[in-house]
Amino acid sequence: MASKRQIFVGSLPIGGGAPVAVQTMTKTETANLTATMDQIRKVADAGADVVRCAVPREQDAEALRTIVAESPIPVIADIHFNHTLALKAIEAGANCIRLNPGNIGGREKVAEVAELANRRNVPMRIGVNSGSLPKHLHELEREAPVEALVAAAVEFVELMEGLDFTNFKVSIKSTNVPYTIAANRQLAEKIPYPLHLGITEAGTKWSGALKSAVGLGTLLADGVGDTIRVSLSTFHAEEEVKVAWEILKALGLRERGPVLIACPTCGRLQFDMDSVVAEIEQRLEGYEEPVEVAVLGCAVNGIGEASHADFGIAGAKNEGLIFAGGKPLRKVPQAKLVDTLFEEIDKSLDRGTVEVDEAEAREGAAWLAKIEEENAGDLTPEKIAAMEKEAVEKGESDRVLLDEEASPTAGRRFTRA
Numbered sequence: 489m490a491s492k493r494q495i496f497v498g499s500l501p502i503g504g505g506a507p508v509a510v511q512t513m514t515k516t517e518t519a520n521l522t523a524t525m526d527q528i529r530k531v532a533d534a535g536a537d538v539v540r541c542a543v544p545r546e547q548d549a550e551a552l553r554t555i556v557a558e559s560p561i562p563v564i565a566d567i568h569f570n571h572t573l574a575l576k577a578i579e580a581g582a583n584c585i586r587l588n589p590g591n592i593g594g595r596e597k598v599a600e601v602a603e604l605a606n607r608r609n610v611p612m613r614i615g616v617n618s619g620s621l622p623k624h625l626h627e628l629e630r631e632a633p634v635e636a637l638v639a640a641a642v643e644f645v646e647l648m649e650g651l652d653f654t655n656f657k658v659s660i661k662s663t664n665v666p667y668t669i670a671a672n673r674q675l676a677e678k679i680p681y682p683l684h685l686g687i688t689e690a691g692t693k694w695s696g697a698l699k700s701a702v703g704l705g706t707l708l709a710d711g712v713g714d715t716i717r718v719s720l721s722t723f724h725a726e727e728e729v730k731v732a733w734e735i736l737k738a739l740g741l742r743e744r745g746p747v748l749i750a751c752p753t754c755g756r757l758q759f760d761m762d763s764v765v766a767e768i769e770q771r772l773e774g775y776e777e778p779v780e781v782a783v784l785g786c787a788v789n790g791i792g793e794a795s796h797a798d799f800g801i802a803g804a805k806n807e808g809l810i811f812a813g814g815k816p817l818r819k820v821p822q823a824k825l826v827d828t829l830f831e832e833i834d835k836s837l838d839r840g841t842v843e844v845d846e847a848e849a850r851e852g853a854a855w856l857a858k859i860e861e862e863n864a865g866d867l868t869p870e871k872i873a874a875m876e877k878e879a880v881e882k883g884e885s886d887r888v889l890l891d892e893e894a895s896p897t898a899g900r901r902f903t904r905a
């Protein structure tokens with residue numbers, strides 16, 4: 489379950505059942521105000537709820553005054569090794585301080601930061617990294633790395649509680665996905681504080697996105713995790729935000745912008761679907777509405793499994809079909825399929841309803857019926873799936889029917905207001 493406790497980073501609630509917050513980190517020299525503010529605006533536009541900036545020098549702490557004042561989203565100061573910088577970042581107005589109590593120079597220095605943070609009501613993210621556990625846990629780390637990570641996190645929690653500081657969230661970071669999953673599951677059972685999830689040094693946009701989707705997605709589907717950061721080796725921090733949103737959207741935890749669904753294609757494909765899907769995906773980035781768009785490589789199955797989509801296309805050799813809400817809208821030449829799709833989307837968003845030309849819809853339905861009839865005996869992937877489902881429902885198969893409505897994340901859904 490989501491954490492019992494809630495904290496506020498600026499005005500953003502984290503934990504206690506609040507929507508899972510999307511976080512990223514600027515990749516600029518923080519003191520370079522032009523570059524840093526430019527990146528913060530980009531990540532905020534992409535949907536970041538909160539942004540973290542590295543503070544390795546005094547001028548970075550000083551720059552936070554301007555950054556916090558101008559940023560459209562709360563700003564977290566990322567501090568390592570130097571508690572003086574943590575104090576300066578709080579003085580400069582940072583909305584949260586990220587520090588690892590294990591590398592800040594001892595209990596006295598942590599206490600000094602906690603005391604000021606308490607007075608200014610500034611929360612902290614405290615955490616442990618698999619590469620930097622306290623010495624007394626090294627032996628346990630060799631034998632049971634997950635337990636060592638959890639033990640370190642619990643020790644830090646107890647340290648902060650002993651300092652009368654409870655305004656924090658906790659993170660356990662590891663480059664190892666199974667360790668991250670196991671450690672966070674255990675930690676969620678032991679402490680009531682919000683958890684920040686991330687896979688350390690996940691990798692490139694391709695491998696990092698996948699590792700994050702597996703690691704963070706598994707935990708979020710269990711209800712573990714209150715804020716996430718996808719770490720990617722790219723200077724474009726907004727890419728991290730886009731991946732994070734895809735994870736949350738895939739789990740039905742949050743909604744933002746369009747959803748694109750597309751068939752995997754097969755030997756029945758008769759047009760260049762690769763480039764059509766890429767163009768649709770790119771054009772959809774310009775929309776904020778949660779419109780669902782389906783792309784089918786052929787019309788052999790009818791509209792079938794894409795009938796729940798708000799809009800869709802089913803392509804064929806020379807022409808294709810535009811459909812909306814499971815019903816044909818019109819048949820158009822292949823070359824005009826994408827442009828017409830977007831014209832229909834734009835019209836419906838402008839008018840708040842899909843306008844149907846009955847004659848064109850009838851023509852589209854007849855075209856679809858003809859293709860379905862011509863291919864009635866064809867066993868497509870979709871038809872095989874439908875036959876299997878029917879067999880289970882009739883009790884003719886011992887397979888288990890997946891209840892797609894019974895989402896493991898049910899109850900934590902929300903719409904971004």
Ligand code: SF4
Nearest residue numbers: 751753754785786868
């Ligand atoms: S049969 Fe299914 S997978 Fe193959 S092209 Fe048609 S819609 Fe796509």
